[in-house]
Amino acid sequence: MTIADQFPDIVKRGEPLAPYTHLRIGGPAEYFIQPRTVSELADVLRHCKKQRVPVRMLGGGYNLLVRDEPVAGAVVRLQGEAFTGLEREGRTVRAAGGGQLFDLLAFAVRGGLGGLETLVGIRGTVGGSVRCNVGDRTGEIGSAVRRVAVLTDDGKQELRSRDELNFSDHSSDLVEPVILWVEFDLEPNDPEVLLRRMRKAWVQRQAGEPHSFQAGVRMFRNPAGGTASSLIERAGLAKHRCGGAEVSERNGNYAIVHPGTTAADVLGLIESVRKTVRERTGLVLERELNVW
Numbered sequence: 001m002t003i004a005d006q007f008p009d010i011v012k013r014g015e016p017l018a019p020y021t022h023l024r025i026g027g028p029a030e031y032f033i034q035p036r037t038v039s040e041l042a043d044v045l046r047h048c049k050k051q052r053v054p055v056r057m058l059g060g061g062y063n064l065l066v067r068d069e070p071v072a073g074a075v076v077r078l079q080g081e082a083f084t085g086l087e088r089e090g091r092t093v094r095a096a097g098g099g100q101l102f103d104l105l106a107f108a109v110r111g112g113l114g115g116l117e118t119l120v121g122i123r124g125t126v127g128g129s130v131r132c133n134v135g136d137r138t139g140e141i142g143s144a145v146r147r148v149a150v151l152t153d154d155g156k157q158e159l160r161s162r163d164e165l166n167f168s169d170h171s172s173d174l175v176e177p178v179i180l181w182v183e184f185d186l187e188p189n190d191p192e193v194l195l196r197r198m199r200k201a202w203v204q205r206q207a208g209e210p211h212s213f214q215a216g217v218r219m220f221r222n223p224a225g226g227t228a229s230s231l232i233e234r235a236g237l238a239k240h241r242c243g244g245a246e247v248s249e250r251n252g253n254y255a256i257v258h259p260g261t262t263a264a265d266v267l268g269l270i271e272s273v274r275k276t277v278r279e280r281t282g283l284v285l286e287r288e289l290n291v292w
């Protein structure tokens, strides 16, 4: 029995993934699944494991490039009440993995809890942002994480406490298929102070990103002691182009896409930038963008 037969109400076959990603690029998913409850999600995971169907989690698609070809297996998206809630107890906020990072920041700031406000402007879901340990020079999300609830590939819920987790530059060692919820330990502070900090961070972030009318994604992790953008710019690659994909002139670490761009164009740009930077600086950039 296929997943589509087993879960007919929540599975779509051949659903195009492009509309669910920031770049609006990519082929369809063999099975696109939007579970309604945690137990339904756990059943899906168990079924996929039994049938040896690969499972991929889709967040907001901000750190993701979907290839032009169909994606084999199951793509799971968390949406709806069971996967987007926010709760507070004292200085701890529990955020469900499918909720928007921005909603979490706004909830914390309104409640007078600081520690995440400088991440404003980074887009994504809570689950995707913790898995990718989002952040910048002002800090990273991992440093506020208290514990994480995950679902294993056999649908079991497990807790990962702070001392079991390792966060590094734009990555974490959370390898289980699903981040169900995350608890953050935050610092009580005056909401007005936090709001001012948030506004300042917002302005700074906007200045370092592609224009708001452009869709762009970050290509590489920052190398030790430097930034990928400065290496790319020093290699003379601003506005370098491959098909419809182009290096942003505002920040060399962003690939922006013009209408009609394919995933192959974006991958071609990434490879061409990596090769030129290696030739001109001797440094090998590591890709940050997830590719399916």
Ligand SMILES: Cc1cc2nc3c(=O)[nH]c(=O)nc-3n(C[C@H](O)[C@H](O)[C@H](O)COP(=O)(O)OP(=O)(O)OC[C@H]3O[C@@H](n4cnc5c(N)ncnc54)[C@H](O)[C@@H]3O)c2cc1C
Residues within 6 Å of the ligand: 022, 056, 057, 058, 059, 060, 061, 062, 063, 064, 078, 097, 098, 121, 122, 123, 124, 125, 126, 127, 128, 129, 130, 131, 132, 133, 134, 135, 136, 170, 176, 177, 178, 179, 180, 209, 210, 216, 217, 218, 290
């Ligand atoms: C314009 C722009 C600016 C950005 N600026 C920054 C920045 O300043 N700093 C920074 O760090 N990042 C930045 N990013 C990258 C991006 O915003 C983050 O990585 C983002 O938080 C990814 O979250 P997502 O929900 O979109 O995940 P997706 O892109 O959908 O997925 C990313 C990875 O997380 C996994 N995943 C998603 N949800 C879950 C879940 N619930 N459980 C388990 N795994 C999951 C996916 O399988 C995939 O491997 C930027 C991106 C853009 C487009």
